[in-house]
Amino acid sequence: VSAEVEPWVVIAAYNEEPRLALTLEKLLAAGYRNVAVVDDGSRDATAEVASRFPVWVLRHLLNLGQGAALQTGIAFALKQGAEVIVTFDGDGQHDPTEIPRLIAPILSGEADCALGSRFLGKAENITFARKLVLKGGVLFTRLVSNVRVTDTHNGFRALSRSAAQKIKITHNRMAHASEIYDRIREHHLRFVEVPVTIRYSAETMAKGQSSWGAVRIVLDLLLGRVVK
Amino acid sequence: VNFTVFQWVVFPPLVLLALLDGYRVLFAKPTFRRDRFLRFVVWLVAAAAVFNPALASEVAAAVGIGRGTDLVLYLFVVAFLFAAFYFYSRSVRTERQLTQVVRHIAVMEAKRGAENANRS
Numbered sequence: 001v002s003a004e005v006e007p008w009v010v011i012a013a014y015n016e017e018p019r020l021a022l023t024l025e026k027l028l029a030a031g032y033r034n035v036a037v038v039d040d041g042s043r044d045a046t047a048e049v050a051s052r053f054p055v056w057v058l059r060h061l062l063n064l065g066q067g068a069a070l071q072t073g074i075a076f077a078l079k080q081g082a083e084v085i086v087t088f089d090g091d092g093q094h095d096p097t098e099i100p101r102l103i104a105p106i107l108s109g110e111a112d113c114a115l116g117s118r119f120l121g122k123a124e125n126i127t128f129a130r131k132l133v134l135k136g137g138v139l140f141t142r143l144v145s146n147v148r149v150t151d152t153h154n155g156f157r158a159l160s161r162s163a164a165q166k167i168k169i170t171h172n173r174m175a176h177a178s179e180i181y182d183r184i185r186e187h188h189l190r191f192v193e194v195p196v197t198i199r200y201s202a203e204t205m206a207k208g209q210s211s212w213g214a215v216r217i218v219l220d221l222l223l224g225r226v227v228k
Numbered sequence: 229v230n231f232t233v234f235q236w237v238v239f240p241p242l243v244l245l246a247l248l249d250g251y252r253v254l255f256a257k258p259t260f261r262r263d264r265f266l267r268f269v270v271w272l273v274a275a276a277a278v279f280n281p282a283l284a285s286e287v288a289a290a291v292g293i294g295r296g297t298d299l300v301l302y303l304f305v306v307a308f309l310f311a312a313f314y315f316y317s318r319s320v321r322t323e324r325q326l327t328q329v330v331r332h333i334a335v336m337e338a339k340r341g342a343e344n345a346n347r348s
Contacts, residue, residue, distance in 0.1 A: 038334065051341040058334040064327055072331045076338055172327055223316070 007103050007158070008034040008082035010073030012066050013090035017044040023092045024053045030096040036076050037090070040069040046090075056080075066155075067176025071169040078164055085164050089155045093199050103158045105192045112163035113184060113191040115149060116156030121195030130200070133214050137177075140218065145181035149193060153177040153217075156196050163189050174213055175220035239278045246271035 009032050013020055020037070027035055035055035039047040041063035050057045058076055060069060070087055077085045084103050088094050094116075105111040119138075123131070137152040153174065159167065167183040169176045184191055231239065249268040256264050277284045277300070284296030293299045 036338075051339070053341045054343045055341050056338050057341050058338045060330050060334050062326070062330055064330060068327050068331070072334050075331065076335050079335065170324065172323065223320075 005083045005107060006034055007032070007084040007086050007099065008036065008077035008080065009086045009088050009099070010070060010077055011035065011037045011088050011090045012040055012069030012073060012155075013037055013042065013046050013050070014040040014063060014066070014069070015042045015044050016046050016090040017042070017049055019091045020046060020049045021052070023088075023090050024050065024055060026092075027088070027096045028053060028055075030099070032096065032099070034077070034080070034082065036073045038069040038073040038076075040064060040066070065171075065173035065176075067169045067174065067179070068172040070176065074159070074164050074167075074169075078161065082164070083161050084158060085161070086158045087155055092201070094156045095197050095199070098156075098194075098196050099158075102156065102194050102196065105194070106158055106160045110190070111192040112160045112189040113167075113180075114158040114194050115151070115191055116154045116196035116198075117149070117151035117193040118154055118196060118198040119150045120193055122197040123200065124197060125200040126198070127200070137214065137217075141178055141181055144221070145178055145185060147181040147185050147191075149181070151193070152181070154196070154198070156198070163187075171220060173216065173220055175217045178217070178221055235278055239275060242271050242275035242278060246275055
């Protein structure tokens with residue numbers, strides 16, 4: 001991987017109409033030209049908002065879940081010849097200026113995956129309940145996937161082309177985050193954690209995941225292991 | 229025959245169903261034959277149990293379960309769990325296939341947004 005490589009930024013967006021424009025403006029202002037927005041069957045004008053920007057717009061005919069949308073974006077980016085793929089949230093909780101730091105270990109060949117960690121970095125305005133659930137997720141990941149990380153279910157990640165080809169997300173909903181760790185371990189991918197800032201705001205919390213989603217994730221994971 | 233009301237209501241339909249599926253086993257397409265046969269057996273066993281309630285109790289006693297009704301209950305629970313798992317895995321598989329289709333269409337129809345800023 002050369003230093004000239006332009007990363008692909010993949011955004012899975014579901015009902016992000018009010019927040020997507022600002023996210024895309026910041027990304028484009030930061031100079032990212034290869035952006036793929038996957039509209040995951042939104043009921044609002046998410047795709048129309050994305051279409052106003054010089055980005056690729058992909059539409060799921062049905063709402064399948066964040067995992068499915070990310071995998072669609074990753075598959076598309078790979079097809080377009082992406083060497084480095086960054087997954088980015090559409091609701092503005094990630095900071096585009098942190099992308100260079102996130103992809104640096106991949107460009108240098110030090111790692112196959114760079115995982116953003118809000119607990120190494122900053123989690124602004126995080127609520128106590130959310131912090132508790134996320135720490136529980138970290139513990140769960142260490143136990144079940146046996147990968148030592150300080151943060152989990154953080155959507156800010158970077159993958160090399162070969163890692164993206166190996167990590168095929170089959171969990172359509174939120175359990176995909178744990179699935180990524182399983183693939184990392186299975187394929188002996190080298191990963192690093194990079195401190196990132198996650199900005200919680202009234203909007204992101206209003207839209208975002210309920211902490212109860214964690215229960216669904218665990219169920220999806222355990223049942224998913226039984227069905228091959 | 230000295231039937232109770234319950235037996236009069238339930239036994240004849242069971243026999244009819246058994247005859248119907250038995251007939252279909254003989255004339256159905258090979259792909260469905262196994263399913264038909266399974267249904268034929270279920271109707272037949274149910275008809276036999278209704279015809280002679282002591283039969284279920286005898287089988288239950290033979291396998292070490294006290295009452296015939298308990299045997300039926302246990303079989304029902306096992307069948308229910310089997311069915312639940314079967315349909316769960318079916319739905320997971322269907323969802324995965326659906327995902328492939330939706331993804332394929334999304335990638336095929338990917339569009340480039342406006343190159344010039346028109347973001348009002």
